[in-house]
Amino acid sequence: xxxxxxxxxxxxxxxxxxxxxxxxxxxxxxxxxxxxxxxxxxxxxxxxxxxxxxxxxxxxxxxxxxxxxxxxxxxxxxxxxxxxxxxxxxxxxxxxxxxxxxxxxxxxxxxxxxxxxxxxxxxxxxxxxxxxxxxxxxxxxxxxxxxxxxxxxxxxxxxxxxxxxxxxxxxxxxxxxxxxxxxxxxxxxxxxxxxxxxxxxxxxxxxxxxxxxxxxxxxxxxxxxxxxxxxxxxxxxxxxxxxxxxxxxxxxxxxxxxxxxxxxxxxxxxxxxxxxxxxxxxxxxxxxxxxxxxxxxxxxxxxxxxxxxxxxxxxxxxxxxxxxxxxxxxxxxxxxxxxxxxxxxxxxxxxxxxxxxxxxxxxxxxxxxxxxxxxxxxxxxxxxxxxxxxxxxxxxxxxxxxxxxxxxxxxxxxxxxxxxxxxxxxxxxxxxxxxxxxxxxxxx
Numbered sequence: 399x400x401x402x403x404x405x406x407x408x409x410x411x412x413x414x415x416x417x418x419x420x421x422x423x424x425x426x427x428x429x430x431x432x433x434x435x436x437x438x439x440x441x442x443x444x445x446x447x448x449x450x451x452x453x454x455x456x457x458x459x460x461x462x463x464x465x466x467x468x469x470x471x472x473x474x475x476x477x478x479x480x481x482x483x484x485x486x487x488x489x490x491x492x493x494x495x496x497x498x499x500x501x502x503x504x505x506x507x508x509x510x511x512x513x514x515x516x517x518x519x520x521x522x523x524x525x526x527x528x529x530x531x532x533x534x535x536x537x538x539x540x541x542x543x544x545x546x547x548x549x550x551x552x553x554x555x556x557x558x559x560x561x562x563x564x565x566x567x568x569x570x571x572x573x574x575x576x577x578x579x580x581x582x583x584x585x586x587x588x589x590x591x592x593x594x595x596x597x598x599x600x601x602x603x604x605x606x607x608x609x610x611x612x613x614x615x616x617x618x619x620x621x622x623x624x625x626x627x628x629x630x631x632x633x634x635x636x637x638x639x640x641x642x643x644x645x646x647x648x649x650x651x652x653x654x655x656x657x658x659x660x661x662x663x664x665x666x667x668x669x670x671x672x673x674x675x676x677x678x679x680x681x682x683x684x685x686x687x688x689x690x691x692x693x694x695x696x697x698x699x700x701x702x703x704x705x706x707x708x709x710x711x712x713x714x715x716x717x718x719x720x721x722x723x724x725x726x727x728x729x730x731x732x733x734x735x736x737x738x739x740x741x742x743x744x745x746x747x748x749x750x751x752x753x754x755x756x757x758x759x760x761x762x763x764x765x766x767x768x769x770x771x772x773x774x775x776x777x778x779x780x781x782x783x784x785x786x787x788x789x790x791x792x793x794x795x796x797x798x799x800x801x802x803x804x805x806x807x808x809x810x811x812x813x814x815x816x817x818x819x820x821x822x823x824x825x826x827x828x829x830x831x832x833x834x835x836x837x838x839x840x841x842x
Contacts, residue, residue, distance in 0.1 A: 413639050413643065413647070414643070414647050414650070417644060417647035417648065417650075417651065418647050418650045418651040418654060419651070420651070421621070421647070421648050421650075421651020421652060421654075422651045422654045422655055424651075425617070425651070425652070425655045426655070430616065431617065431655070434612075434613055434616045434617060435613070435659055438608070438609050438612070438613055438659075438663075439663065441604065441608055441609075442600070442604050442605070442608075442609070442663055442667065445596075445599070445600045445604045446600065446666075446667060446670050446671075448596075449593075449596040449600065449670070449671065449674070450670065450674055452592050452596060453589065453592070453593065453674045453675070453676065456585070457584065457585040457588040457589060457791065458584070458585065459509050459510045459583060459584040459585045460509070460584055461508070461509045461581065462580060462581045462582065462584070462777070463477075463512075463577075463580040463581045464476065465477030465480065465486075465508045465511075465535075465581070466505040466506065466507075466508035466509050467505070468505070469486055469487060470485075470486060470487050470488055470489045470492075471489055472488075472489040472490075472491075472492040472494075473492070473494075473502045474486075474492040474493055474494065474502045474503070475502070475503055475505050475507075475508045476508070477503075477507075477508035477511060477533060477535065478493060478502070478503045478507075478508065479491075479492060479493065480535040480538075480577070481493075481533065481534055481535055481538070482496060482500070483538060483539075483540050484496065508533075508581070509581065510581060510582065510583040510584065510585075510586075511532065511533040511581055512531070512532045512533045512535075512577075512578065512579050512580055512581045512582070513532060513579070513581075513582050513583040513586070514579055514582045514583075514587070514773055514777065515529055515530045515532075515579070529555075529556045529557030529574065529575075529578045529579050530555075530556075530578075530579075531555040531575075531577065531578050532579075533577075533581075535577040536554075536555040536575055536576055536577040536578050537554065537555045545576065546575060546576075547575060548574075548575045548576045549573040549574060549575050551573075554575065555575050555577075555578050556574075556575055556578065557572060557573070557574040557575070557578055557579055558572075558573045558574075559571070559572050559573075559769065560573075570768070570769060570772045572772065572773070572776045579777070582773075582777045582790070584790050584791065586676070587773075587774055587777070587790050587792065587793075588790060588791045588792040589676040589792075590676055590677075590770075590792070591770070591771075591774055591790070591791075591792025591793055591795070591796045592791075592792045592795065592796075593671070593675045593676055594760075594764065594767075594770075594796050594800070595792065595795040595796040595798075595799045595800075596671070597671055597685065597688060597689075598756065598760060598796075598799040598800055599795075599799050600667060600671075601667075601688065601689070601691075601692035601695075601756050602692075602732070602736075602753050602756050602799065603732065604667075605660065605663070605664060605667075605692050605693075605695075605696040606692065606695045606696050606699050606749065606752050606753055606756065607699075607728070607729070607732045607749060607753075609660065609663070609696060609700075610695075610696045610699030610700050610703060610749075610752065611699065611703050611725050611728055611749070612725070613656055613659075613700060614652075614656070614700050614703035614704040614706075614707050615703070615707055615718070615721055615722070615725055617652055617655070617656065617704075618649070618652050618703070618704035618705075618707045618708045618711075619707040619708065619710060619711045619717050619718045619721055620711055620717075621648045621649065621652060621704075621708045621711060622644075622645060622648060622708055622711055622712045622832075622836060623711035623712060623715060623717055624711075626712075627715065640833075641833060641836040641837050642829070642830070642832075642833025642834075642836070642837070643833075644836070645708070645712075645829065645832050645833045645836050646829055646833070648708070649701075649704055649705060649708060649829070652704055652708075653700070653701065653704065656700050656704070657697055657700070660693060660696050660697060660700065661693060664689055664692055664693040664696070665689075667689065668685070668686060668689040671685065671689075672685065672686075684763060685763060687759055687762065687763045688756070688759050688760055688763050688764075690759075691755050691756050691758070691759030691760075691814070692756055692759075694755060694818070695752045695753070695755040695756050696752075698752060698755070698818065698821040698822070698825075699748060699749070699752040699821070701821070701825045702748050702752075702821055702824050702825045702828065703748060705824075705825050705828035705829055705832060706721075706724070706748075706828050707721045708832060709828055709831060709832040709835065710724075712832055712835050712836050713835060727747070728747055728748060728749045731743075731744055731747035731749050731750050732749045732753065735749065735750050735753050735754075735801060736798055736799060736801055737798070739757070739801035739802060739803075739804045740804045744804075748821070748824065751817045751820045751821050751824075752817070752821060753801070754803050754804070754805070754813060754814070754817040755814050755817050755818060757800065757801045757802065757803050757810075757813075758803045758810035758811065758813045758814035758817070759810070759814065760800055761802065761803065761810040762810050762811065762814075767800060768802070770796075771793055771796055771797045771800070774789055774790040774792065774793025774796070775789040775790075775793050775797070776789075777789075777790055803817075
């Protein structure tokens with residue numbers, strides 16, 4: 399490279415560094431900057447406090463199948479009588495008559511006695527045969543082979559899961575043999591479901607939406623406009639420098655404040671949920687992948703929104719008036735993405751693409767996510783299974799906050815890649831439009 403070219407690039411580097419550093423210094427000395435960042439910190443802290451409170455609660459397990467009750471009053475719970483083959487509806491038939499040394503079980507032994515066998519529940523596949531008769535009431539010797547295989551798949555005492563039934567869908571068909579996994583550990587499931595739902599809620603609504611849109615709303619709208627109105631923009635343009643470069647370097651200065659702020663808060667959130675999350679391990683390292691996707695999505699969101707709101711500020715002295723209706727639109731799209739993620743209108747928003755990055759990462763990290771939700775709905779008696787007609791607590795919130803990436807039948811990784819490229823293209827287009835608009839503006 400020639401000496402002249404080196405001189406040109408050194409000049410560009412000096413200009414970029416000077417404007418970027420000047421912008422960051424401006425932000426650091428403004429009280430409004432610290433107010434916005436502190437409010438964002440308090441909002442995330444409040445969400446984390448709700449999460450910690452949820453993890454500290456004791457969730458009560460219920461007797462989903464009713465076998466902890468002593469319906470005939472002989473002192474032996476129904477589950478124990480089923481296990482020994484006596485009649486749970488007759489006080490004259492109980493295990494103590496078969497063997498006087500058999501004492502009645504405490505009722506709580508027959509609550510959560512036949513939990514889901516999560517180690518054998520893969521997240522993919524069309525036909526899955528899983529489930530273990532943990533309490534033995536299906537696999538008793540006095541049952542016929544047809545009674546043990548009531549789902550008709552030629553495998554005794556199992557659960558057959560077929561699905562997803564639709565390509566790219568989340569619906570499974572679950573057919574169990576009688577008395578298999580009929581009383582799952584509700585408390586354990588609820589803790590895990592609320593933990594996952596909380597991570598998605600904090601990541602998607604807390605960081606990608608609340609921080610991702612409201613920090614740029616108050617910090618980026620006046621990036622160019624304030625300097626134009628105050629007349630200080632003349633100093634930046636006193637040396638030969640394109641206005642599109644000034645637009646970009648001002649955005650870089652804004653990102654130099656916002657991106658480290660995001661990284662610190664996401665790291666704190668990852669530590670809190672990693673240590674406070676349920677499970678036997680001290681820390682849940684596997685979920686760092688989701689938090690990294692939250693950070694990446696929030697960084698891209700603040701980039702695109704920063705470009706857009708700065709563009710509004712250049713367009714009109716009161717650019718924030720234009721930005722607020724757009725923020726309301728994005729809020730609607732954020733809520734729609736959780737209720738109806740397949741809606742095509744989401745493609746016309748920034749938040750729809752950003753949230754898809756988090757959803758894709760959730761599918762990659764929690765490979766059993768779809769099936770985990772369906773088992774919670776089915777295991778508590780939802781969708782006509784005939785238990786007690788309600789899903790296990792936590793399944794509903796997790797189903798709401800988790801959305802399957804809706805770009806057709808493609809892998810979550812490819813969905814994440816496409817979403818990232820779309821957001822980067824949006825930012826580039828807004829930069830070009832903002833620079834062109836800035837060129838035609840008269841500086842006061």
